[in-house]
């Protein structure tokens with residue numbers, strides 16, 4: 373029997389919730405308490421890890437502050453261009469204090485390979501300045517290693533300009549290797565189509581919902597594998613236009629794919 377999207381009544385639920393408001397966390401209707409959903413997520417994870425060859429190696433061993441700079445550069449930018457912009461910053465300024473003190477035009481020129489360098493240059497300086505201010509002048513995020521993952525994310529996300537994807541990237545991709553799940557646009561689209569999250573849930577709030585569905589005993593490598601597997605699937609099979617549902621290893625678990633193909 374074809375699967376139905378488990379969140380197909382999300383709009384009606386939202387309308388009811390607005391009609392009788394009660395305090396709740398954003399996304400609390402879709403937490404990790406549904407055993408069937410958790411089980412399905414683990415089966416999806418298992419198949420994708422087999423298909424794409426997990427465990428996936430980490431692509432960097434940067435300190436967390438450098439990872440923060442890199443994550444901010446990478447927003448809506450191709451990996452090669454973000455990498456080039458990061459290397460330009462290192463070559464031009466040497467350390468992050470020098471970047472803070474540099475003329476904005478010099479920062480903007482260094483990160484020209486990125487999208488929106490005119491917005492990212494001042495944002496970089498503002499965020500780094502704020503880190504130094506909160507840490508009594510110390511320009512480092514190494515102290516996050518002593519905090520619980522949720523606490524570390526809150527600390528980062530309380531800085532204007534840092535959202536959940538950036539905070540998760542800093543914790544997971546840096547040498548800290550702290551369990552936090554980044555969700556990029558590919559991962560988000562695949563999760564929506566598979567019915568892991570409501571179709572209407574934006575990528576920002578999707579972070580908390582998708583992380584809550586993961587097994588509590590998964591460490592950083594498992595979270596990294598999960599993110600890489602979902603992202604790779606979005607790039608190689610579940611494309612934004614014309615997803616290749618008929619050759620997808622998840623078709624029997626996917627309401628969207630079954631609807632597209634008439635699978636029964």
Ligand code: SF4
Nearest residue numbers: 610615617620626629
């Ligand atoms: S069945 Fe289709 S829509 Fe579903 S995950 Fe696979 S490629 Fe994407």
